[in-house]
Structure formats: C-alpha cells, structure tokens
Amino acid sequence: MKVLVAVKRVVDFNVRIRVKADKTGVETANVKMSMNPFDEIAVEEGVRMRESGVATELVAVSMGSKACQETLRTALALGADRAILVETDVELQPLAVAKMLKVLVEREKPELVILGKQAIDDDCNQTGQMLAALLGWPQGTFASKITPGTGTIDVTREIDGGLETVGLKLPAVVTTDLRLNTPRYASLPNIMKAKKKPLDVVTPEALGVDPAPRLQTLKVEDPPKRKSGVKVASVQELVQKLRTEAKVLR
Numbered sequence: 651m652k653v654l655v656a657v658k659r660v661v662d663f664n665v666r667i668r669v670k671a672d673k674t675g676v677e678t679a680n681v682k683m684s685m686n687p688f689d690e691i692a693v694e695e696g697v698r699m700r701e702s703g704v705a706t707e708l709v710a711v712s713m714g715s716k717a718c719q720e721t722l723r724t725a726l727a728l729g730a731d732r733a734i735l736v737e738t739d740v741e742l743q744p745l746a747v748a749k750m751l752k753v754l755v756e757r758e759k760p761e762l763v764i765l766g767k768q769a770i771d772d773d774c775n776q777t778g779q780m781l782a783a784l785l786g787w788p789q790g791t792f793a794s795k796i797t798p799g800t801g802t803i804d805v806t807r808e809i810d811g812g813l814e815t816v817g818l819k820l821p822a823v824v825t826t827d828l829r830l831n832t833p834r835y836a837s838l839p840n841i842m843k844a845k846k847k848p849l850d851v852v853t854p855e856a857l858g859v860d861p862a863p864r865l866q867t868l869k870v871e872d873p874p875k876r877k878s879g880v881k882v883a884s885v886q887e888l889v890q891k892l893r894t895e896a897k898v899l900r
C-alpha cells in the first residue's frame with residue numbers, strides 16, 4: 651500500500667523558546683528548526699512499513715515556507731521515496747493544512763496517512779482529526795502500536811489509564827504518539843542520496859485551497875516566572891511553613 655506522511659518544520663525541541671517583544675508570537679528568526687518530533691515518529695513508522703514490504707511507496711508532505719524543503723530532505727534521507735512541498739508564506743493553521751492534505755490525498759491515493767498527534771509549536775492536536783473528517787475516513791489517533799492487516803489496520807491507542815486497540819478499515823488516518831517507535835538518525839550516505847530523490851513543489855492556489863488563517867492570535871505570553879525558594883533549617887520548620895504559609899497541611 652502507498653503511505654503518505656505529513657511533516658512539519660517547527661522550532662527544535664531543544665531550543666529555549668523566546669516570546670517576541672510585541673507578544674504576537676514566538677521568535678523564529680535565527681532559531682534552529684527541525685522536523686516536529688511526532689512527525690519523525692510518523693516517518694519512522696512509514697519507513698519500517700516500507701522496509702518490511704507492507705508499504706510500496708512512502709511520500710512525505712510538508713506545507714509552509716521554502717525552508718520546509720530541508721525538513722522534506724530529512725524525511726527523504728530517513729527513507730521516504732519522494733516528497734511534496736506546498737509552498738506558502740501564509741501562516742498555516744490546522745484546517746488549511748487538512749484541506750490541502752485532502753486534495754493531495756485525492757491526487758496521490760494513499761491507503762494510509764500518518765501524521766504526528768500534535769505539532770510542538772502550536773500544540774493544536776487537530777490536523778489528523780480534521781483530515782479524517784474531511785475525507786470521511788476512519789482515524790486512529792495517539793497510536794502506540796500499528797498492526798497492518800489485509801485491507802485493515804489495528805491501532806493501539808494510549809488512553810487514560812490503559813491502552814485501547816481499534817480496528818480501522820483502510821484507507822485510514824493515523825496519528826503517532828511518543829511510544830510508537832524510536833526514530834533512527836539519517837546516515838551520511840542516505841543524506842547524500844536524498845538530494846537526488848524527487849521533491850515536487852506546488853502552491854495552495856494550485857490545490858484550490860485558500861490557506862488564509864481563520865483564527866487570529868491575540869497574544870502570546872511567557873509562563874509566569876517561578877518564585878525563588880527558601881531554605882528551611884529543620885523538618886519542623888518545613889511542616890510549619892507548609893501549614894501556615896503554603897496552607898497545604900492542616
């Protein structure tokens with residue numbers, strides 16, 4: 651079966667996020683950008699399916715600025731066969747991404763689309779669900795295990811206090827959780843080979859989708875600063891402070 655994975659370019663998870671002075675968003679200029687960690691897991695799962703023969707082709711898709719080509723080259727170095735960039739400088743929100751993915755799915759006709767459960771920049775956790783709804787396809791979200799069958803796929807999901815396994819009829823949409831797999835690193839020869847793999851560029855207009863945002867970010871703020879702690883001289887003093895100051899003991 652053909653598998654499509656969605657990969658988003660986000661601020662690297664190791665970077666200390668700085669809010670812009672005018673509070674309109676977070677600083678992305680001169681900041682290290684990487685593939686969204688949940689999308690690395692999505693690519694890894696697709697590559698494993700490709701290696702085991704379950705998948706016949708793995709196509710990686712990204713949407714955003716020209717720089718997303720770098721993210722797609724990473725996906726190609728990890729094992730994707732080809733890539734598609736929907737290039738736009740418009741700020742993309744999940745609904746626009748889902749609509750554009752829908753058009754690409756109709757063109758590419760994959761049987762499985764794998765996305766991250768959430769992008770670590772907007773923390774929306776919406777795109778996979780919206781895509782499944784727009785396509786009218788079944789969805790298995792927060793997957794910690796994927797077991798392909800014949801014309802079906804079983805997805806084990808992490809839910810409060812346990813695991814749930816759902817059986818989906820293909821074609822389907824799956825979103826990845828952290829424990830699904832441990833992504834590999836791209837080897838140098840594969841990074842070189844990835845430069846020659848096909849990467850098509852299209853625009854939202856060519857897909858017939860208006861990517862304009864529907865929501866306006868009013869304000870982005872830093873979390874409140876943590877107050878400095880105090881040292882106590884004894885257990886008695888700690889208990890007394892917990893009682894009288896923190897009021898967490900009676």
Ligand code: AMP
Pocket residue numbers: 656657658659686688689692711712713714742744747764765766767768769770772773774775776777778
């Ligand atoms: P979100 O709903 O924004 O938390 O994103 C969930 C998932 O949708 C991500 O992990 C990606 O797999 C996919 N996605 C979101 N935005 C993009 C984008 N601009 N390009 C490619 N994939 C995206």
